[in-house]
Every structure is written in C-alpha cells, then in structure tokens.
Amino acid sequence: xxLVTAIVKPFKLxxxxxxxxxxxxxxxxxxxxxxFGRQRGHTEVYRGAEYQVDFVPKVRIEVVVGEIDAARVxxxxxxxxxxxxxxxxxxxxTTIDEIVRxxxxxxxxxxx
Amino acid sequence: MVNTGDTAWILTSAALxxxxxxxxxxxxxxxxxxxxxxxxxxxxxGALALIGVLWVLYGYxxxxxxxxxxxxxxxPTEFLGLNGLMEDLTSEAGGLPTMAFVGFQAVxxxxxxxxxxxxxxxxxxxxxxxxxxxxxxTVVYFPIAHWVFDFDADGHIGGWIANDLLAIDFAGGTAVxxxxxxxxxALALVLGRRRGFGREAMRPHNLPLVMLxxxxxxxxxxxxxxxxxxxANNSAAVVWVNTLVATxxxxxxxxxxxxxxxxxxxxxxxxxxxxxxLVAITPSCSSVSPVGAIIVGLLAGAVCxxxxxxxxxxxxxxSLDVVGVHLVGGLWGTIxxxxxxxxxxxAGVDGLFYGGGVDQLWRQVVGALxxxxxxxxxxxxxxxxxxxxxxxxxxxxxxxxxxxxxxxAESGYxxxxxxxxxxxxxxxxxxxxxxRNTEGVRA
Numbered sequence: 285x286x287l288v289t290a291i292v293k294p295f296k297l298x299x300x301x302x303x304x305x306x307x308x309x310x311x312x313x314x315x316x317x318x319x320f321g322r323q324r325g326h327t328e329v330y331r332g333a334e335y336q337v338d339f340v341p342k343v344r345i346e347v348v349v350g351e352i353d354a355a356r357v358x359x360x361x362x363x364x365x366x367x368x369x370x371x372x373x374x375x376x377x378t379t380i381d382e383i384v385r386x387x388x389x390x391x392x393x394x395x396x
Numbered sequence: 397m398v399n400t401g402d403t404a405w406i407l408t409s410a411a412l413x414x415x416x417x418x419x420x421x422x423x424x425x426x427x428x429x430x431x432x433x434x435x436x437x438x439x440x441x442g443a444l445a446l447i448g449v450l451w452v453l454y455g456y457x458x459x460x461x462x463x464x465x466x467x468x469x470x471x472p473t474e475f476l477g478l479n480g481l482m483e484d485l486t487s488e489a490g491g492l493p494t495m496a497f498v499g500f501q502a503v504x505x506x507x508x509x510x511x512x513x514x515x516x517x518x519x520x521x522x523x524x525x526x527x528x529x530x531x532x533x534t535v536v537y538f539p540i541a542h543w544v545f546d547f548d549a550d551g552h553i554g555g556w557i558a559n560d561l562l563a564i565d566f567a568g569g570t571a572v573x574x575x576x577x578x579x580x581x582a583l584a585l586v587l588g589r590r591r592g593f594g595r596e597a598m599r600p601h602n603l604p605l606v607m608l609x610x611x612x613x614x615x616x617x618x619x620x621x622x623x624x625x626x627x628a629n630n631s632a633a634v635v636w637v638n639t640l641v642a643t644x645x646x647x648x649x650x651x652x653x654x655x656x657x658x659x660x661x662x663x664x665x666x667x668x669x670x671x672x673x674l675v676a677i678t679p680s681c682s683s684v685s686p687v688g689a690i691i692v693g694l695l696a697g698a699v700c701x702x703x704x705x706x707x708x709x710x711x712x713x714x715s716l717d718v719v720g721v722h723l724v725g726g727l728w729g730t731i732x733x734x735x736x737x738x739x740x741x742x743a744g745v746d747g748l749f750y751g752g753g754v755d756q757l758w759r760q761v762v763g764a765l766x767x768x769x770x771x772x773x774x775x776x777x778x779x780x781x782x783x784x785x786x787x788x789x790x791x792x793x794x795x796x797x798x799x800x801x802x803x804x805a806e807s808g809y810x811x812x813x814x815x816x817x818x819x820x821x822x823x824x825x826x827x828x829x830x831x832r833n834t835e836g837v838r839a
Contacts, residue, residue: 332701332704336597337597
C-alpha cells in the first residue's frame with residue numbers, strides 16, 4: 285500500500301478532488317498548511333515598513349491507495365494541479381506498513 | 397437658567413468623546429500581534445477607569461480651578477471632589493451647567509492618557525502603566541489642560557496659553573495630541589525597543605479591528621471638535637464640516653503618498669490617514685475655512701505617512717506611531733493655524749496667508765513647542781522613576797511568551813473548535829493556588 289501526499293496551490297484543491305473522484309478514489313484527507321519552496325514568500329507593507337512573509341499557504345492532500353493505483357493517482361494530481369507557474373507544489377509517494385479500518389478492524393487492502 | 401439646546405449637545409458630545417477611548421482600544425488592539433491584543437486594549441480601559449475617578453476627585457480642580465499663579469495651575473482644592481458644583485450655577489442669561497462641562501472635559505483627560513499607550517505596546521507591566529497613568533495625568537495633563545482650556549471669566553483667572561499667549565487651540569492640538577505624542581516618544585525611549593524590533597515581522601494581527609476603531613474615533617471626534625464650541629451654534633456647525641472634510645482629505649493624502657512610495661494603497665494607511673487628519677484639524681477647526689481644512693488634512697495625511705518611517709531611521713520603538721501621527725499631526729495642525737486662519741471663520745483671526753502677518757504664527761509655534769518640551773521632559777522623569785523603582789518593562793521571557801497570557805492570564809482568541817485541552821470547571825482551593833503560581837498574575 286502507498287500513501288500519496290501532494291502539496292498544491294489552494295485554488296487547485298477542487299480540481300484535484302474532482303480528478304481523483306473520476307479515477308475512483310474512495311477517500312482523501314485535506315489540510316491547510318504553509319511553507320516555502322522555490323516560490324519563496326511575498327512582501328507586505330504596513331505604514332511603509334516592508335515585511336517579508338516567507339510562508340505561503342498551501343493545501344496538503346493525502347490519499348492511501350494500493351500499489352497499482354499509486355501511479356495513476358500521482359498522474360491525476362499532477363495533471364489537475366499544474367498551472368506551469370512556479371509554486372505549483374510537489375507530490376510524493378511513501379510505502380505504508382499497515383492500515384486498519386477503525387469501525388470493523390479490517391486490515392490491509394480490505395481497509396482501503 | 398439652563399440653556400437646554402446647548403446642554404443637550406454638550407452632554408451628547410461628552411458621550412461621543414467617551415466612545416473614542418474604546419474606539420482607540422480597537423484601533424490600537426488590531427495593530428499589535430495577537431498575543432498582546434488584550435493588554436493593548438486594557439491600557440485604554442485602565443486609563444478610562446482611573447482618570448475618570450481622578451478627574452472627579454481633584455483633576456477638574458487642577459485644570460479649571462482659579463489660577464494659583466502665572467497661569468500654570470488651577471487651585472487643586474477649590475473643586476475637590478467637585479465640591480459645590482451640583483447646584484445650578486447658570487446665570488439668568490442662560491448657560492451650560494458646570495457639570496456638563498466637567499463631564500465633557502473628563503473624557504478629554506481620559507483619551508489623552510490612553511493615546512500614549514500605543515508607544516509601549518507588548519512590553520509594559522500593567523500595574524506600572526496604571527501608576528504612570530495616574531501620575532502623568534496629575535502632573536502633566538491636568539496642568540496643561542489648565543494652560544490651554546481654562547479661559548478667564550468674571551472673578552476667575554485661567555491658564556497662560558489661553559489668556560496670555562493667545563495661541564488658538566480649539567479642541568486640543570497642544571493639550572491632547574502634542575502632549576500625548578511627546579509623552580509617547582519619551583516613554584518609548586525609557587522602555588526601549590521590543591525584542592526583535594526591526595528584525596521580526598510585527599504585523600497588525602487584525603486590520604478590520606483597526607478600521608472599526610478608526611471609524612469610532614472619527615464618529616466620536618465630532619463631539620471632540622464640534623462639542624468644543626460648548627454650544628449648539630454656528631461655530632459648532634462650521635467646526636463639524638471642517639472636521640469631516642479635513643479627515644477625508646487626510647485619507648486621500650496618506651493613500652496617495654503610500655501609492656507613490658510603496659505602490660499600494662493600504663487599509664492601515666486609510667485608517668491612519670483618518671486619524672492624522674482628525675489630529676491636525678483639532679486645533680485648527682475653528683479658525684480655517686472648509687477649503688483651508690482640506691489643505692490642513694491633505695498635508696497632515698502626507699506628512700504623517702512619511703513621519704511614521706522615522707522610527708526605523710532613528711531606532712526608537714514607538715510601536716503604533718503615536719509620535720508619527722499625534723505629535724507630528726498635532727504640531728502641523730497647531731502651526732497651520734498661523735498660516736491658514738481666516739477672519740471669516742469663527743475664531744476671527746487672519747493667519748500669514750490671509751494677510752494677518754506672523755502675529756498668530758509665533759503664538760502657535762511657542763504654544764506647541766512649550767507643551768512638547770514640558771511633556772517630553774516630565775514624562776521622561778516619571779517613566780524613569782517608575783522603571784528604576786517598581787520596574788516598567790516585562791522580562792524578556794514574559795514579553796516573548798505574550799503579555800496577555802502572562803499579565804492578564806487570558807488569551808484574546810480561541811479559534812480551535814477542539815479547545816486547548818483544559819478543563820472549564822472552576823479550580824478549587826489548592827489547585828487554584830498552584831495554577832496561580834505557574835500561569836498569569838505575575839505582574
């Protein structure tokens with residue numbers, strides 16, 4: 285099993301969610317996060333004083349899928365989240381040792 | 397016999413001016429970081445509570461008692477506890493009950509003290525602030541209010557700026573704004589810079605609060621200025637319009653300056669411009685024409701927008717720009733009378749640009765500078781004595797943790813629906829004593 289984690293621009297969240305639904309993904313987790321990459325931050329001005337704001341708001345999407353689906357999920361996210369501009373985000377895949385559905389106690393692929 | 401129209405207007409104006417202090421609390425509170433919003437607002441509310449009591453006990457008497465010599469001080473015992481002022485003392489010709497005037501002037505004393513707090517955001521012990529507020533009002537504000545606002549009358553001798561110097565300060569450019577601004581500079585220097593000043597981002601945490609506060613200040617300021625006519629008459633109406641238009645022009649002046657310098661017109665700039673315009677028109681609202689008021693406002697907005705940058709160049713941490721807005725705006729508005737006064741306005745004096753020569757101008761400059769120097773010097777001494785004895789400034793750890801938490805044992809906001817993991821049940825006995833030792837109530 286794989287955990288696909290994506291950091292994307294907040295305004296692309298709906299597009300990514302729709303794309304994942306289209307390929308049949310049953311669930312995902314979303315959190316609002318902030319950080320920086322090559323895009324860096326932006327400046328704000330208060331009474332003439334400039335402030336460098338380093339952390340940019342992003343959305344983190346997490347999807348747990350079986351081995352074979354991981355590549356399709358990554359492709360769907362990348363396609364949906366891309367604008368071609370700097371700051372589009374990252375997607376990465378990690379291996380999961382175990383997964384349990386809390387309600388039934390099912391484990392492994394059955395819990396997905 | 398009481399003039400009912402005048403009395404109704406002055407009592408209303410007094411309530412308007414009272415609202416300025418909670419308005420100021422919002423204006424200042426939104427500008428600090430979230431961890432010190434409550435302390436910022438409490439400095440205004442604390443001043444409100446304390447100065448109101450002192451005013452009744454002896455403040456009114458120092459400001460408006462019969463002069464004890466040189467126009468410097470009213471007799472502090474004449475109206476001790478507002479003694480003898482409950483009767484109707486108005487003449488047959490009709491007038492304002494003394495108590496209406498007492499109430500109207502009380503709220504001026506309150507806001508002047510509250511204004512100073514913007515210079516020492518995030519870092520002043522609340523107890524020390526309250527001691528400072530009481531001492532400062534007693535030895536600085538009450539006497540200066542006597543100089544500026546106490547006019548001679550039958551059997552009564554008032555203050556030197558109002559009666560001897562004859563500087564025009566209609567509603568308090570010197571007594572309120574230059575006074576508070578100079579005190580703010582002195583106190584910012586005594587307390588020193590906040591940890592991280594000039595390095596860390598100290599962004600305003602809630603600009604909507606700032607704009608709401610500026611709106612309430614503007615609303616209340618109509619009482620401050622038009623109420624200072626002390627009558628519901630033509631003079632009050634002229635002042636009202638001047639107060640409106642100067643403030644509008646000042647917003648435009650500040651925003652234009654920002655747009656040219658930084659490329660953006662900001663909401664903080666609009667709120668600050670409004671206050672700068674209100675400050676500048678305060679002394680001059682009775683002596684300039686409405687077009688003159690536009691000039692006063694435009695320049696106030698532009699000059700103050702530039703002046704707020706001085707603290708970074710000179711290295712003093714006047715946290716919320718009391719100096720850049722109130723001292724600079726107050727100086728400009730007071731001195732502007734010398735240039736832009738027109739005899740057609742209620743004050744009936746011509747300034748330099750209206751053929752009046754420099755006669756009024758030098759009076760304005762002397763009044764402004766004397767108040768500035770006296771206030772700065774006296775505040776420096778009071779602040780230093782408090783710092784050396786009871787301590788004025790928080791410890792570094794407390795300042796970084798956040799003054800709301802440490803000093804008031806509260807936090808301004810709880811945005812998480814999960815709560816903070818604490819129990820809401822009231823603590824009892826031993827548990828409460830332990831909690832008190834670990835959190836809060838340290839100052």
